[in-house]
Amino acid sequence: MTAKAVQDYYPDDIAVCYGCGKSNKHGYQIKTYWEGDETVSRFQPQPYHTAFPGYVYGGLIASLIDCHATGTAASARYRESGKPLGKEMLERFVTVSLHVDYVAPTPINTILHLRGRVKERKGRKMVISVTLSADGKETARGEVVALQMPADFLGENK
Amino acid sequence: MTAKAVQDYYPDDIAVCYGCGKSNKHGYQIKTYWEGDETVSRFQPQPYHTAFPGYVYGGLIASLIDCHATGTAASARYRESGKPLGKEMLERFVTVSLHVDYVAPTPINTILHLRGRVKERKGRKMVISVTLSADGKETARGEVVALQMPADFLGENK
Numbered sequence: 212m213t214a215k216a217v218q219d220y221y222p223d224d225i226a227v228c229y230g231c232g233k234s235n236k237h238g239y240q241i242k243t244y245w246e247g248d249e250t251v252s253r254f255q256p257q258p259y260h261t262a263f264p265g266y267v268y269g270g271l272i273a274s275l276i277d278c279h280a281t282g283t284a285a286s287a288r289y290r291e292s293g294k295p296l297g298k299e300m301l302e303r304f305v306t307v308s309l310h311v312d313y314v315a316p317t318p319i320n321t322i323l324h325l326r327g328r329v330k331e332r333k334g335r336k337m338v339i340s341v342t343l344s345a346d347g348k349e350t351a352r353g354e355v356v357a358l359q360m361p362a363d364f365l366g367e368n369k
Numbered sequence: 370m371t372a373k374a375v376q377d378y379y380p381d382d383i384a385v386c387y388g389c390g391k392s393n394k395h396g397y398q399i400k401t402y403w404e405g406d407e408t409v410s411r412f413q414p415q416p417y418h419t420a421f422p423g424y425v426y427g428g429l430i431a432s433l434i435d436c437h438a439t440g441t442a443a444s445a446r447y448r449e450s451g452k453p454l455g456k457e458m459l460e461r462f463v464t465v466s467l468h469v470d471y472v473a474p475t476p477i478n479t480i481l482h483l484r485g486r487v488k489e490r491k492g493r494k495m496v497i498s499v500t501l502s503a504d505g506k507e508t509a510r511g512e513v514v515a516l517q518m519p520a521d522f523l524g525e526n527k
Binding site for chain 2: 224225228232238260261268273278308
């Protein structure tokens with residue numbers, strides 16, 4: 212693992228994502244790291260992140276997969292340049308589509324483990340696949356189509 | 370619209386979903402209503418539910434679509450019995466898969482409008498399609514495969 216997470220290299224002025232922005236004090240502050248050809252992330256749900264008593268709600272799982280995937284895409288694209296992560300800020304990726312298969316209920320009183328990898332590169336898009344496990348068991352699988360953020364994406368808000 | 374929302378007819382002891390549980394004080398408490406053959410829901414994001422400055426993060430959109438869809442499925446199944454909503458508690462549906470297409474950035478300083486409909490019925494499963502709009506513009510489309518909760522789903526937690 213690198214000392215800093217992928218999300219620590221997002222430009223400060225737009226690092227406000229509720230899922231992964233280091234500047235969002237209310238949010239999850241997901242941290243993604245590289246391990247070989249895969250990315251990993253760990254997350255401890257809060258007791259109130261329930262779907263049913265004892266289990267994590269699907270929206271949190273979707274959020275974790277989404278932000279872990281866009282972080283994987285942004286840093287994978289940067290790594291293609293051959294420069295070490297952290298030399299420059301990352302170009303952000305946005306989510307075009309998100310698909311999650313909930314294969315088993317996800318227990319809440321444990322750390323969730325995410326693993327991501329680049330499945331496909333097509334121009335400015337990348338397809339990222341992610342698995343989520345709890346207590347050593349895979350409980351969700353996701354696939355995200357992420358797009359390198361167009362220059363005019365934020366319009367007048369940037 | 371009915372006086373009470375679909376989610377008000379979920380049994381109290383399992384109404385703890387962060388997305389739509391009436392007993393989860395931390396959560397979104399999404400409320401779904403029927404209008405003819407469609408379900409509708411409205412949600413005002415908090416200022417910190419950002420993806421980028423001015424826009425809603427994708428995880429919230431996924432959560433809203435997910436809970437609105439499972440509420441649509443549970444109440445659609447109950448309506449098949451011909452009884453008026455509210456006569457009995459609803460049988461819960463769980464999410465098998467969730468797909469979201471993010472077709473445009475979703476502005477944060479406005480009320481989000483969701484519309485759902487039953488696309489397909491197959492045994493204990495239903496496929497629900499949902500659209501999400503902001504300021505009159507559709508910004509996301511979702512499809513959820515929902516399953517009537519198996520009796521043993523909650524195991525020892527119920």
